[in-house]
Amino acid sequence: MDKSTQTSGSKDELHIFGRPWTYQVERLGPIAAVIIFGAVVGIIEPRFLSARNVINVLYQAATYIILAVGMTFVITGAGIDISIGSMLALTGILMVFTIEYTPIPPWLGIWVAPLSGMVLGLLNGLFITKLKVPDFIATIATMIGYRGVVLIMAGGVVHYRFPAAVRFLGAYRLFGLIPISILVAFAIGALGYYVYNNTYFGRYTAALGGNRESAILAGIEVDKYKILTYVFMGFLAGVAALVTIGRLDAFHATYGEFMEIDTIAAVIIGGTALFGGYGRVWGSVFGALLMSMVVNGAVLLGFPYFYQYVLVGIVILVAVSIYTFLGTRRTT
Amino acid sequence: MNNNDAPFLKMKGIVKRFGALTAVDNVDLAVDRGEVLALVGENAAGKSTLIKVLTGVYQADQGEIFIEGDKVEINNRKDSQKFGIEAVYQDLALVPQLDVPGNLFLGKEPPKKILGGLFKVIDNKKLEEQTRDILKDNLNMEIENFNDPVINHSGGQQQSIAIGRALASECDLIVMDEPTASLGVEEIDMTFEIVRRLKQNNVAVIFISHNLEHVFEVCDKVLVMRMGERVGYMDIEDATRERLVSLMVHGRYEEEKSEKSVANKTV
Ligand SMILES: Nc1ncnc2c1ncn2[C@@H]1O[C@H](COP(=O)(O)OP(=O)(O)OP(=O)(O)O)[C@@H](O)[C@H]1O
Ligand SMILES: [Mg+2]
Numbered sequence: 001m002d003k004s005t006q007t008s009g010s011k012d013e014l015h016i017f018g019r020p021w022t023y024q025v026e027r028l029g030p031i032a033a034v035i036i037f038g039a040v041v042g043i044i045e046p047r048f049l050s051a052r053n054v055i056n057v058l059y060q061a062a063t064y065i066i067l068a069v070g071m072t073f074v075i076t077g078a079g080i081d082i083s084i085g086s087m088l089a090l091t092g093i094l095m096v097f098t099i100e101y102t103p104i105p106p107w108l109g110i111w112v113a114p115l116s117g118m119v120l121g122l123l124n125g126l127f128i129t130k131l132k133v134p135d136f137i138a139t140i141a142t143m144i145g146y147r148g149v150v151l152i153m154a155g156g157v158v159h160y161r162f163p164a165a166v167r168f169l170g171a172y173r174l175f176g177l178i179p180i181s182i183l184v185a186f187a188i189g190a191l192g193y194y195v196y197n198n199t200y201f202g203r204y205t206a207a208l209g210g211n212r213e214s215a216i217l218a219g220i221e222v223d224k225y226k227i228l229t230y231v232f233m234g235f236l237a238g239v240a241a242l243v244t245i246g247r248l249d250a251f252h253a254t255y256g257e258f259m260e261i262d263t264i265a266a267v268i269i270g271g272t273a274l275f276g277g278y279g280r281v282w283g284s285v286f287g288a289l290l291m292s293m294v295v296n297g298a299v300l301l302g303f304p305y306f307y308q309y310v311l312v313g314i315v316i317l318v319a320v321s322i323y324t325f326l327g328t329r330r331t332t
Numbered sequence: 333m334n335n336n337d338a339p340f341l342k343m344k345g346i347v348k349r350f351g352a353l354t355a356v357d358n359v360d361l362a363v364d365r366g367e368v369l370a371l372v373g374e375n376a377a378g379k380s381t382l383i384k385v386l387t388g389v390y391q392a393d394q395g396e397i398f399i400e401g402d403k404v405e406i407n408n409r410k411d412s413q414k415f416g417i418e419a420v421y422q423d424l425a426l427v428p429q430l431d432v433p434g435n436l437f438l439g440k441e442p443p444k445k446i447l448g449g450l451f452k453v454i455d456n457k458k459l460e461e462q463t464r465d466i467l468k469d470n471l472n473m474e475i476e477n478f479n480d481p482v483i484n485h486s487g488g489q490q491q492s493i494a495i496g497r498a499l500a501s502e503c504d505l506i507v508m509d510e511p512t513a514s515l516g517v518e519e520i521d522m523t524f525e526i527v528r529r530l531k532q533n534n535v536a537v538i539f540i541s542h543n544l545e546h547v548f549e550v551c552d553k554v555l556v557m558r559m560g561e562r563v564g565y566m567d568i569e570d571a572t573r574e575r576l577v578s579l580m581v582h583g584r585y586e587e588e589k590s591e592k593s594v595a596n597k598t599v
Contacts, residue, residue: 199451214425
């Protein structure tokens with residue numbers, strides 16, 4: 001019986017630390033890109049690596065990191081959430097109204113943002129699973145609908161000067177230096193990584209995104225986990241609202257516009273497969289960071305403002321080309 | 333009316349239609365613990381459809397299912413799992429991006445409590461241990477690189493993993509739909525080995541195959557399907573190659589005057 005021992009089919013491929021080299025490149029790619037980009041720009045323009053600028057870049061990135069972690073789960077479950085910017089604004093205005101117009105104390109009122117985000121995400125998930133509207137269409141519809149509610153509620157008025165509880169997450173700095181929002185963003189990254197690898201939610205999200213039929217045959221309640229990805233996304237949109245509103249100490253009805261594009265870009269740069277089944281949480285964190293660095297670096301290097309769009313576009317294309325190349329190798 | 337003489341599984345008068353097509357037409361089937369029943373028939377005879385009714389993937393339009401003599405409802409995969417029914421599907425039903433442990437125990441990952449029992453998460457360490465055990469003891473498979481996505485593994489290995497999936501849980505009945513289709517000679521022997529061991533352990537097995545050699549190798553009884561209907565049912569001792577082929581192709585066997593009456597004998 002021993003001589004019939006089978007060996008693993010991917011044995012012939014070069015393995016580094018027990019994993020195929022393509023996997024290692026995928027895994028380390030986003031971090032490497034952050035380091036290399038930082039070094040190159042830092043050499044040309046040393047101000048880029050000054051403590052103040054580094055913190056500034058991280059500060060800018062925090063909102064996108066938080067959103068990208070949630071989007072990683074949605075995309076891994078073969079979904080997409082176009083409504084995140086509108087959810088950010090709607091959870092924000094719901095929180096602002098609660099604090100401004102009700103006797104609820106601010107430290108309690110801020111919870112309205114993440115909690116209402118969960119409800120909005122739940123609605124997205126129900127439209128998709130129960131009404132069977134494709135993810136893309138359903139969340140475009142709610143993107144428009146949620147934004148409409150924001151405009152009805154807030155009008156053109158800017159709300160500002162919020163109590164300390166609202167500003168805490170977005171504006172406060174640990175030891176007067178490191179913004180709390182950065183720490184929160186990385187903590188959410190770490191939590192997301194743990195959840196992806198260790199929880200039933202994470203595993204089953206990957207399974208249903210990878211092969212829905214197989215997941216059903218394995219007895220997995222695919223709709224439940226699909227809905228949960230959107231609820232988690234909504235929750236994080238609410239957290240992102242707190243960070244954004246706190247940082248600017250203001251609210252305007254246009255908050256969050258176009259954020260879905262940047263967030264999806266960060267997730268794709270990070271190595272998550274756009275068609276589901278395979279997510280990279282830390283990749284998304286560094287993808288979001290890289291986008292912030294590109295935008296900030298472009299400004300420091302004196303590129304005219306609109307060039308940053310072109311640069312971000314190039315980064316996305318390069319990243320996707322590399323992953324496609326590695327992915328092709330992976331299946332051969 | 334639990335009946336000790338009743339076979340583990342009995343399916344009676346199963347009908348499954350897809351629109352105008354009757355994929356399974358009034359089929360009876362029975363299999364007992366420690367028995368290997370072959371299900372043979374040409375392409376599109378309705379074999380896979382019949383077992384998908386059994387595992388709850390499809391709902392029958394007519395017919396009844398009995399487990400140990402009790403009539404049961406199987407409306408989804410969870411129901412069939414509850415009755416100890418596992419299946420190796422023809423299309424394998426793996427998740428290509430998940431690794432070997434992820435696939436072997438998909439839906440059955442060992443749990444671990446964290447934060448003082450507040451949350452239940454996957455015990456990945458135990459999962460890997462269980463994977464090693466299954467691979468070594470049951471599949472005789474070397475365990476190198478089992479954290480690679482299964483799509484990185486060969487077709488034969490994926491098939492072995494799919495078989496391992498069914499073995500990974502305690503069950504009373506295993507359905508294997510074309511388990512040997514993409515296997516090499518050694519892997520086929522391993523599959524026979526597994527079937528024999530299941531039989532010894534008093535598990536009921538339904539073995540679907542196009543390869544009659546394989547049927548003669550491990551099966552105790554044969555049920556022949558043709559165009560959705562059951563056209564033959566016999567002990568393996570009474571089966572010959574010619575008889576089975578004739579039944580599969582023509583639905584009858586010349587030297588047998590009343591095949592139909594044999595087929596309709598209560599099971
Ligand atoms: N989901 C479905 N929808 C419509 N028709 C189906 C479906 N599944 C199976 N059929 C049809 O039912 C008939 C029986 O198919 P089935 O897969 O059960 O055959 P089979 O005996 O398993 O064949 P094979 O040996 O090729 O696996 C075929 O004509 C097939 O096209
Ligand atoms: Mg079939």
